[in-house]
Amino acid sequence: MNVPMQQSDATVPTDELATESAQRPPRGLPFWANPRLGLLAVIVVLVLVFSSLRSSFLNTDLTLVPMQQDLSVFLVVGLAQLAVLSLGHMNLAVPRMAAISAFAMGWCYQHLSVPLWLGLVAGLIVGAAVGALAGWIISATGVNSFVVTLALDFALVGLVSLLYSHIGDGVAFAAHPAGMNTLRNDTFSDYCAGNVCGPPVPLIVPIALLAAVLVALLFRLSRVGREILMTGSNARAARLSGIPVSRRVVQAHALSGTLAALAGFLLAINSGAFSADIGNSFLLPSFLGPVLGGTLLSGGAVSVLGTIFGAALTEVIRTGLNLLNFSVQDLNIYIGLVLLVALSLDRVRHVLAERRGSRA
Template identity: 70%
Template sequence: MKTETAPEAPAVPPAAEPRPPARALPVWANPRLGLLIVIAVLVVLFSSLTPAFLDPRLTLAPLQADISVYVVVGLAQLAVLSLGHMNMAVGRMAALSTFAMGLAYDRLGVPLLVGLLVGLAVGAGIGALAGLLIAKTGVNSFVVTLALDFGLLGLVTILYTWATGGVSFAVQPSGLSALRFDTFADYCMGEVCGPRIPLVVPIAVAAALGVGLLFRHARLGREILMTGSNTVAAELSGIPTHRRVVAAHALSGLLAALAGFLLAANNGAFSANIGESFLLPSFLAPVLGGTLLAGGAVSVLGTALGATLTQVIYKGLNLLQFSLEELKLYIGLVLLAALSLDRLRAVLAERRAVSSS
C-alpha cells in the first residue's frame, strides 16, 4: 500500500444517523460454546446412566473413529453451504470415489496412499462436474446434485457389478487394517505409548484444520464465502465466481471422498453401500454448528461439534439399549431440542445485544 499517494482525507461532517450497536455479544452467546455444553451434559448423563459409555476401548475409541467420519461428511456439506448451495449427492460421491479407490487397490495393487489420492481426485472431479453444471446453467444446486445422486446411484452399482460381481472389493491394501484397528496406544517409544486415539482421527483433524484455514485465511476460501454472500457483488469485485462455485463443489466432492475412505477404513471394505447414510448427518453437523443454509458464513469448529453431538447421542442411546422405534424417536427429539435450544440462545443473545447498547 503506497500511503504517500493517498489524497488527504476530505473533511466529512459527522452524519446524523442512528448507529447500530457494535457486535459485542457475551461469551455464552457463541453457538459453539452452547454445543460444547450440550455435549458435556449428554456425556455426563450417558456415563452416569451406563458406565460403559466411558469404556476407552469399546466405546470411546470407536466413537472417535465415527466422529472422524462424520466430521468430514459434515465438512463436505459445509464446503457448498458456504455458497448457499446444497450437495444432495454427497453420499454417492463418496461411493463413487471409494469405488475408484477399491479398483485401484484391486486391479493395480497401488499402495494405500496412492489409492486414496486416486479416490480423492475422482471425488474432486465429480464435485467439479456438479459445480460446473451449476455455474454454467444457473440451475439450483439442489436440483443438479439430486439428479446427480439418482444418476450415481445407478452408476455405482453398475460399476460394482461390472468390477467385482458383488458389492465390494475383497482387497485389503496394507496399512488399512492398521487404520482400522490401531490406536496410538499401540505405538510406543520405550515405555511411553500414545493416547488411545484411533489412527483415523488425525486425518479428520487435519481435514478440519485445512478447511478451517481455507475459509478463514485463504483467498480462495474467502472468495467462495463472498460468492455465497452476494454473487453479483462478488463478480463485480473481480472474483471469478464460476470458478469459485466449481472449486467449492470440487472441495465438497474431495471431502466426501475422504469421508468415504475413512468409512471404508472403519468398516474394513470398499463397498457399494458406503455413503448411503451420509446425507442427513452431512446437513445436521454444520447446521447444529451454526452454519446457515443461506451461505456466506461457515463454522468448521461448529461442524466438528455438531458431528460430535450427533454421534454422542447415537452412541449413548445405543448403549442404553433402546429398541428401534425408541431410538429413532429419541434421536429426532434430542435433535429438535438441540436445534430449538440453539434458537433460544440466539434470540436471547440478540435481545441482550440490543438492550446492552
C-alpha cells in the first residue's frame, strides 16, 4: 500500500478492453495541454506586470540577484520532494533532513575546521543516511510514507534542537569557512577577464542547476532512475520484471535526503549561518515546485523542467508581491490560491484535451 490517497472512485471496475486514460493522463496530449508551457506563459506575464508596476523589479542588486539565490534553494528543495514523488511517496521530513544535515555541516566547519567542500560532502552523507533510513522503514514495514516521514520529521525536530543546545553552540554555528562569503555575495559579474564580465548570476545558481541536470539525467537515462519510476508506476509489475524494488525505494529516499541536505547548505550560504531554523520554511515549497510543474503524486513520472518553472513561478510571485508591499502573510494567501487555481486549470485542461483526443 504505497499510494495513500487515490481518489476513492478509482476502484470502479474498468472495462477489460477499454483504455485506462481516465486514471492517469496520457502523454500523447496536444501541446497546449502541457502544463510547463502554461507555467512559462504565466511567469512571463507576471514578470511583465510586476516590472510595469514597480521598475525596481528588474533591479539587479535589489531584486534579481536575491531572487536567483532564493530560487536556487527552492529548486533544490523541490527536487528533494520530487525524488520520492517519483515513487508515489512523500517526504514530509524534507525540512528536518535539511536541518540535521546543516547541523552536521556547521559542526564540521566549527569543530574540525574542514574546508567548505568537505563539510558539504559530510552534510550530504548525513542527509542521504537519514533519507535511506526513512526509505528502509517504509520498504521494510510497508507503512505509508506519509506516516513514516511525518513521524521522522517530528523526531528530528526534537533531535536537531537538542543537538544545537547540547553539542552545538546554542542556535547557530559561528564558523564561516573560507569561501562561504564569496559564494554568498559574489555573482559572475564580479569576475572579469579584461573588460568582459560574467552575467549577474550568483555563484550558487550553477550548483542548483547542476543538481537539477543530474536529477533529470538520473530519471531520464540511468537504469536506477528509470527503475525507480517503474517502481512508482506499478510496484508489483516492477518486482515481477526483476527490479529490486526495496533497494530502489531506499535509494529514492536517500536521494531525497541528499537533495534536502544540499538545499540546507544553499540556504545556510544565503543566510550566512548554519542555524537551527534552517529548513523550517521548506515543506510547502518542496511540494509547490514539483506539483505546479506537473509531477503527479501517484508516481511513475517526474518533470524536472516543470519543477524549475514551478519554483520560478512561486519565487516571482513572492518577490513581486513583496515589492508591492504585501506582508509575508498576504503572500501565503496568494501563493496558496495560485496553487489551487493552477491545479484546477490543469484539471480542466486535461479534461478538455482528453475529450478532444477521444473525438479525433
